[in-house]
Amino acid sequence: MKTRRITLETHLHKIAEYDETVKNLESVFNIQKQKVIRYIGSVVTSFPTYSTHDAVHSMNIISAIEKILGQKTIKKMSGIDTFLILMCAYMHDTGMLYSDEEVKQLWETEGFQDFLTSARKREDEVGRAARKIDKAEKGEGCSVLEVRRSVAVILMEYFRPRHGQRIKHVTDARTSEFGSLLSIDDSFLPDRIIHNIYRISMAHNWSFEDILKEMPLADSFGVEEFHPRMVAYLIRMGDLCDMDNNRFNGVGIKVFGNLGEENLAHYFKHKSVETLHISSDGIVVVANVCYDMIQRECEENWLKHMEKAERDSALKNIFQNTVKEHINWKSWLEQEVTAGKMHSMELFPEKKFISVPELKYKILIDGEESESTHKNLKFLFSSEKAFKLIEDISIYQNNKLIFVRELIQNALDATKMQLYRTLSAYGFQFNEKTSPFDVERAYPNIFEEHAIMIHTDYSRETGKVYFSIRDKGIGISMDEFKRNILTTGRSWPERKEYQDEIKRMPEWLRPTGAFGIGLHTVFSVTDSLTIRTKSDSENKANEMTLYSGKKGGYAFCKKTNQTLQRGSEFSFSFLLTEELKEWVTGSNGGKLFLENVNDGIQKEIKKIMETWCVTPMVSIYADQDYGIPAFSQSTWYNELSRTEKENQLIDQSVESERYHFAFTDDYRSIMVWDREKDCALSFGMESMEGNNVCYKGIRLTERMESGKCSDSLYLNQMDVLDGAGNDWVDAARMKLSLAARRKLESVVEEATAFAKRIYVFMLDEFYQDNDIRNLTNDIDAMANRIYQKKEISLKEIWTEGCELKKKYWGVPEWWNHKMLTRKILPYFLIVKMLDKSIKLWDPESGMEEVQHIFCLADQLIKRWKMDWNGMHGESFQQSYFDQQMRTLLWHFLQIAGIGFSYVAFEKVNFDDNEKNTLFEYKNLITQKSFQFYQKAFPFCSQWKFTKDMYQCVEESAISGLIRWRPEFRNRVPDFIRWKYCLPNSALDKVFVEWRAEHCFSNVKPLEIFLRFSGIPEIVLDIPGENCPIGEKEKKVWRKFCTESYLNWKLFYRIRPLSEVAKDMLNKETIVLRRPFTTYISELFPVFHRMSLVSMDERRMEFSIHNSNTHGVQIDSQTKKRIFKEFWKEVERSHDPKGYVAMIGMEEYPMLGIENAEEQYHAQIGMLAKYPEIPLWDYGAGIKAFMDQFIGCPIDEKSQEIIDRIINSEGGKAVIHYIAVYRKKTGDDVKEEKIETQYREFLKDLIYCWADGRCTFG
Template identity: 25%
Template sequence: MADFLIKHLKKKAEEHSALEMLVNQWGFDEKLIPKALQTVGNLFPHYSRHDESHSKQILINIERLLGEDNIARLTAADTWLLLEAAYWHDIGMVVPHKDIQDAFSQTDFQHYVDEIRNNPHHGLHRFCLSFKLNNMSQCFGGADTPLEAVDKFRELMAEWFRRQHASRAGKIVEDPWTSAGISSPRTELIPTRLFKLLGHICKMHGLPFKDLLAPMSLLFREDGLMMGDNCHPRFVACLLRLGDLLDLDDNRFCPVMQLIAGENRPPLSKAHEDKHAGIRHLRIDPERIEITAECTTIDGYLEAFKWFDWLKQEMQDQMSHWQDIVPKREFGSLPTLGHIEVRLSGNQQLLNEGQRPQFSLDGKQATKLLSESLYSDAFPCIRELLQNAVDATLLKLWLLNQKKYPADSNIWKNPFTDEVQDILKTGDVTALLEETEPDADTPSGKSRWKLTITDQGTGISRDDLGYMLRIGSSQANAPRQQKINTMPEWMKPSGAFGIGFQSVFLLSDKVKLITKSVFTNETLDVIMHSPLGEKEGLVEFKLLDNDITMSFGTTVEVVIFLERLPKSYKYNRYDEYSIKSQIISSFDPVLDDTLPLEAADLAEKIREFATNSLVWVCRDMNAIYKPMKPMKPIGLLCDFNDNSDKYSKITRQKSFYIVKEHQLELVADLNLSGVFSSSFAGSETLYRGQPFEQKCLNDLPIASIKINLLSGKAGKWLTANRERLSDSAVKEFRDIVLAALEQLAAEYINQIKEESKPAYSFFLERMAMQYEHNWIELAKKLDRDWLKLNAPNPVTTDKISFEYLFGKENWTMCNLPLPDLQILLPPISGDFQIDDSYGAYTKEIIIKEWMKTAGNTIQIIESKEYENSDLTLIYQFAKKPQPLYSPKALAIKLISVDRRKNNRFVLNDLDNRWETLYLKENSKINAFYLFGIPSNKNIVLLPFLFYRRLNMQSPAQITATPSQLEALCQWIQPYLEKSSATLEEIRTAYNELIRYIDYDIMKPSPHWEAWKKDRMIDAH
């Protein structure tokens, strides 16, 4: 207990009755505040003690620092402030239920959660990813158990209130009853001024030292309650800060609270536990402070080292300003900081004192390696500059219009409405690419080009500039992120990628910027040098005089050296509208000494960027056509700055969808005129207007599709260079595209003309067969309309509808081999013919629809050219019983199965010779129906493993080795309809089936030699 300070206060009160109120107030608070501090453990069980024991230890530390002589020199007011501040300073960690509720609605709290979401190394990162208070079904999805959810939520709120606890303490001191339910007396007997002063002192214990000496902060001296008894707020605040820092001893953590927090306490808490437990020597007196700690973990060591550094810095700051802090010279100076040491126990070693031993990257090498590996050409670097300009413009447009149209206004739900387009037209970006006179730095054989990109966006402040200089740090720019977070999702910047702005140094050693910030009104003239150049990343900038005539925004200038006259080049001779094509068409090999094809490629990329940008990008590329010396005029085939040309984005009609919280533009050509075509989607995929590669949509049965994804950060969807869909995003991307396509398809059903319904019905059937789920219900809305289509038949021009065929008692469909093999075969008769060129699932849709009717059957037989090794299969549709396949058709199918991967197959409609091997109905086995016609009876899993064919020359093995067969017999037993079958009976049946297929089916066929080779029968 702080007996010396309390006795001194009472002694002062005995000397003058006016001071008795201070003793009385302290008497109340000494009893009331500890009761409130007992609740700190409710939200902070994983923290060190912040209860009365901590307050007492601070006072003891202050007594040690002062010594008895200096305690006697304290005024009553200073003594009272020290006692009260030690008890009140952590009262901000007392958090009433209402304060937690209020936090949820605070914008700063949402920014705090976003900050954690953007930091994948934070212990609460996973929890915060799903922590959305407007969606309780997902709110705690980042925890695996209810107990973990409670712990993580408590840690989240504890960290939020820890950050504010010093300022909260200041407010609670002024009004303890309303703020925290503490009935500490507040009467006119002690001036409110002193309580405000006490609150300010408490607030100072959590702020930087410079704030303590700020002009509007704590003063050197204040009047107390009587003449001659002044108080010294700075002095009290400094002693509180030191006393708090020096509460280091090994009893700081409470074992009971550690058990309540559990073994899954945050790593930082455990590091602090090790820090305190490691204290081996502690000396605090008026002459000297000495501390020695020995930690058992590296994290504990680092926290102790950091803590001791804070102590050293605090002592240094106070000593350098001591004359502005200490009440009288008689107090002397602060204690000398003696031996302060922290070490690791046992044999653990460190490379550098106070530094975590870990891998790190050299800045220059990191920039070089990243740039070389991420960027395949120059355009991604230019794209970064263009995207920065567009993002800044969108942010400014949002800030200018958010009051008129708040975020929840319907206007922002679709970026392609007339209202939004009118807003977007008011902001533009200009890109100018022009050749300039060569200078001394121009390499031989190169021409000098200047790219200028100008926007009228938000501009760049000094603080923004600091974030730009660090790779990938744009997310840490909290003030800017706070504004961005209020934007509609489709309008938000796409996020940092690659090495960000610094990628421009792959093109040039120097970049110039002129910028005026809309937030600070600063105008900066900036020159940035490459980190890989001789100036090693130097950034020079000047603050220019404020010019009210200058618009807000940024102008970026980059000088690029490009090939003057390339020795060879490639171009598409059929693309007459491209810039490169026009330049080549106008080139005179005698009179012209330049052929700016690299510049043309760059200009073409800029034009492509502009095509899909939400903000209008003006492209002045005419300079490419204006060489330095006079020459014949070049006639342009199109005006690249004309808003009405084929590249204009304003006049295009868009379909905008919101799928699973994701927003995207979708344009699809369902190709209803070529419904039986096998050509899959020619897809164009973009992220916020810029193209990327993907291969997950290539099997869509539509002519073309364009997707422009307008939500999420780039890192969620794309590789670091934004050129390709990341592997981790493939499934989610495919799912949302299919969901958007479902929405488009559902809308189209209600608009489709009668004559288009059959083709559209067939499209829906293909989608239902391929993707199931909601497509099945959509297909039912036009159920059987596709039967009105004419069956494809290249042999005859007669038009026969499926509806007509389905009405006949029997009819045939010829399944031809690959189209390029058909020219070797004579014509085959049949009601219609089909091959793979008629599109995926065409045959399956026909078969499925036919088999829906009871009594309908299908038999698969061989063609008349069977003996000539013809692989054609003929499907005989009939309204009477018939076997599923002929033996010869079975031979064809076995020799011609898909060999692109290892497969097993089931064969249905086998006779009762194989009843021992019949599978139970609805058995789930990873094997395909050999003939592609599902059935639930008389099904047998074939004993053969069909290996994939590496190439057309390599053998494709078909094996059923003894070891494979033994494993198969044991595995299949639980799936058999005949549950009583023994392993021996199963083995015998399979051996007989192998013999039957090899010698009764395949040997008599023209495919025996191929089968024998694949089965390696000669080797038996």
């Protein structure tokens, strides 16, 4: 006879037959079971799109538990354990019930409104529902049916994760409308048993650790023991095992309307189960996720209302999410089984002999096993690198599309790996000196052939942006995907399969670093990312989908029959929220509906590319019509790729072991490649604002200045292509590390010195060129004729200018003489002639001596203006032309004003009444300036654009008074600086931009003569910090001094300037006299980089030297005044952290600390470097300390003051600091000796303070 199967219910009933207590428990269960069966079915009305949570679900849980326990174990179960299993199986989902009244109260709470606000930002069905509700509440038109459905979706999302903790609330008559219907009969049960029922039911939502922590292993009821942990664990296992095909309620779905994509994944998860066998030995699950089955059912039912493109996208998501749900379910079962085995002694009483079954869970995709299903493929985040990223990730918050930068960086790394393989296959031989420019010259299109493509598209229908980036890199094999991509933060050198290859690569071509950390920025806007990729190591392409941490960090991967070229494409979509939409389009006064959102997105993508991806190794294109050129073709470094420009001065070449260089066509910029450091630097004669440092093509939030050895060259761009990312930048790849910055400062300093020297070499070749020499001689000869021949006409000069043009530049047949741009060269030559003729003028001979030259300048401007008016199709606009004429006139008027200042000075009788004298001088200048302008510049004085410029003469002349009478320096507006007069001619000031683009010659030096306007800046920068001065530098300097206004007789009458200019390069120590230092330091900026070595107020002079010193040589009078100025500054100190500096003096050689930075020194009137004596306290602290000694006899108190300072915490610290500094600089002096000298310094300083404040013994 067949043995009847024992169930938990029959087992409870059998025990109840002979145990009165258990009989009462059975009665409670039967009543509660009927209540739950009757009412739990209503859950389908609240959760119509979820799998069923009704009585059948409870029965399935009980059935699964019975199979896990087995017949023998069931027979050994106590009555109370059996009762608890049955009760909790029926009770565990009662928390899913909610009433209308509860929803009404909930809706207005702050917590629920926060939930709605957060939900609106989501891209899934919940997000769409939340946005529809928001529109409906604002009255923006949304159908009633859509609102009804949306409310249901929102409530399901809100209550589902909270249903476990709601069980007690729902079944308590005091707190819930359902309480009277579902409350547990407590006429027999103690409160603690009911409390255990609640907690066990709730535990199906707890973590396993919480079960062990919050529940006891055993408790007792009557004569029996019960085991809350065991019961809770069995309920959890039974719940997970209820995964058969019939879990969804078809009627409920039809009433609601349809299933969304997220719910369909759960639906097909259950539909795809082919085997579900549960026993005490094992649990076997086989699921076959078949795309054809999902497609067929969706097209016939769930998605039949969709357009094909939308349906295909939805099908892909449903298919992948179904696999994902199986993997999640498998993972949960694995975790539960593993935990049960590891903690069996903490879950089950020994006498029960319960064993946790083995789990075999197989997931098939279209009938076959897949890599995606072997393991739970998820992102594994390298914690060490994660922490670094978290520290820096806040920088991302200001840019909502920062993922563009990160995806480009990843694409560049993969592409660089492939570039190396391609070049190696071509037979290109790499060595330690190979540069990107060598590769560009050998294979001109190679970087373009590996270009990266970005595409964006916005859909108004879905409100989503579709983004993709495609590279031609090495691709991603399935093995690499698992080893390297899923473990984010693993750098390229850490990947064993690439280590040998990367070691052979030049530093500049090696990939940046970690893959995947930046990839997580994608998940700031989307929940999933698809990668389509083809690697040479595999025959088929792969398709991978990564999900964000919010979606479990799941990774789906499969082989695809789609034909793909080698490389990878990353694609995803993200919801364009109103906030993002406004950000990318601009507010437009609230008229966002007028903006083209797709254009706005593309514009923002391009903006990010321009901001961050400055010099990528390969070209990058966005939507086909926009691109960023490759590193070797970028405007910053492209000249280095031109063979004819590399290492070329003008016609000569200069070789360097360490550097390669190339000038731009206008010679105002120089590009340098540091072969030793794998760095590229671009210097220019104009400074550009903003961050200028890139690491392997990606801009950092860093700015570096050019080296201290130059004031004329500005570092406008720098690319570091050396080393691994971790050696240079932070985890977010936004900033340099402190050590890296210090290293780069040295690299920049050395490169600046090199670039500066190359400029000097270029000028040396320029000055020695035969054409330039001959042209200069011809211009000089014509200048002499102009100066000597007062009646010479502009026509005669014009003819000479045209002859010079023909002689040196030739006249091509195609040259259109009627075009102003073709006639402009004679104008340039005439400007040069007029400038040189003025330099022959001795101001002592009076203004009449050169008035005809200024008249010729006026006629020249008039003719130039008439020529422009008669031309059409010119390459410059009238406004630009007019401004150039104004600049040209301004130059000549400045020169006239300087001469005027001398002439007027001779006519004014300066007496002791400064006010009257200055007034007399200014009146004379104002009167004469206007008369001179009217007479010498008849055209310009009437032309509306220049008629007011007579004031330039006046201002220049008044300012010139300072040079003759220093006592007026604080009373005369300083409208000009002498440096305005230093350029070779006005030619250096006019049409600079135009000449750089339009002036060419077959003879390079002649081209430089026309195009290069930076000679003065370069020459005046020759004497510089850490820049040795050789014969070339001296030759260029002397030549310039001869050619420029420095050689003008008027300037040579000013002694300080003439002495300095004449022998500057032949002296180590330069003596300057006040008050001319302000002008001299502006003429020769090198001075403020030199060190102050002596000061002598009695002689009104000081000396500077090209090397540092421990102390400045100061006479006693100057020393006393410095000390007094120090105490005045201390007296004014109120800031507790305000430091008052003290200049280092030769009298105290041990105490001076060299200062690397130049500082302004009021007494000498310029910036300079000088040592400082460190002090024991801030200014306010010194003042407070010394105030207590006011009125005391200083002879008695001075020693006490000194002792207290020396023995104070600050005194000890400063002595130790000086000793450490001395040791670092190779001067190991004992602290005792330093203290002795510091005492001498304090004694002198305190005696100066005592004068007027204390009595002297």
